[in-house]
Amino acid sequence: MTIRVTLQMNGKCTRREYKTHARAMNGLKRWFSGNKGLALVYQPGQQPVVYQSVHDLPIHQVANETDFYRTQEWRSLRVDVLAESGRRCLLCGNSPDNGITLHVDHIKPRSLFPELALEKSNLQVLCEDCNLGKMTSELSF
Numbered sequence: 748m749t750i751r752v753t754l755q756m757n758g759k760c761t762r763r764e765y766k767t768h769a770r771a772m773n774g775l776k777r778w779f780s781g782n783k784g785l786a787l788v789y790q791p792g793q794q795p796v797v798y799q800s801v802h803d804l805p806i807h808q809v810a811n812e813t814d815f816y817r818t819q820e821w822r823s824l825r826v827d828v829l830a831e832s833g834r835r836c837l838l839c840g841n842s843p844d845n846g847i848t849l850h851v852d853h854i855k856p857r858s859l860f861p862e863l864a865l866e867k868s869n870l871q872v873l874c875e876d877c878n879l880g881k882m883t884s885e886l887s888f
């Protein structure tokens with residue numbers, strides 16, 4: 748996939764290409780930090796999107812979604828929560844000894860409560876099945 752970006756400043760156009768949308772957004776963030784102008788972003792098969800400042804960029808969602816689970820804060824919190832759970836699923840009591848995978852789940856989802864993302868009281872340990880069951884029951888509402 749190629750993301751084409753046209754940067755317009757003082758009547759001059761510059762064109763750039765990026766391999767991913769996230770890289771394009773990061774490139775635009777840097778560009779807007781030193782320039783005032785317009786950025787037009789063309790993604791294959793989609794309408795072009797115009798950005799006028801760094802505040803227009805959907806950069807926070809992009810960065811949070813891809814990077815959150817790689818942060819040191821999350822990793823060490825996750826280890827703590829797993830240790831305190833006794834390495835068992837809160838709902839069914841299964842442990843990795845039974846061949847299941849444990850997930851550290853956000854009780855209130857990060858998409859709606861980003862401020863609780865690193866709040867220990869908002870975390871619970873679920874096995875894969877129970878975690879998927881939770882998502883399914885949320886979807887059916």
Ligand SMILES: [Zn+2]
Nearest residue numbers: 836839874877
């Ligand atoms: Zn379970």
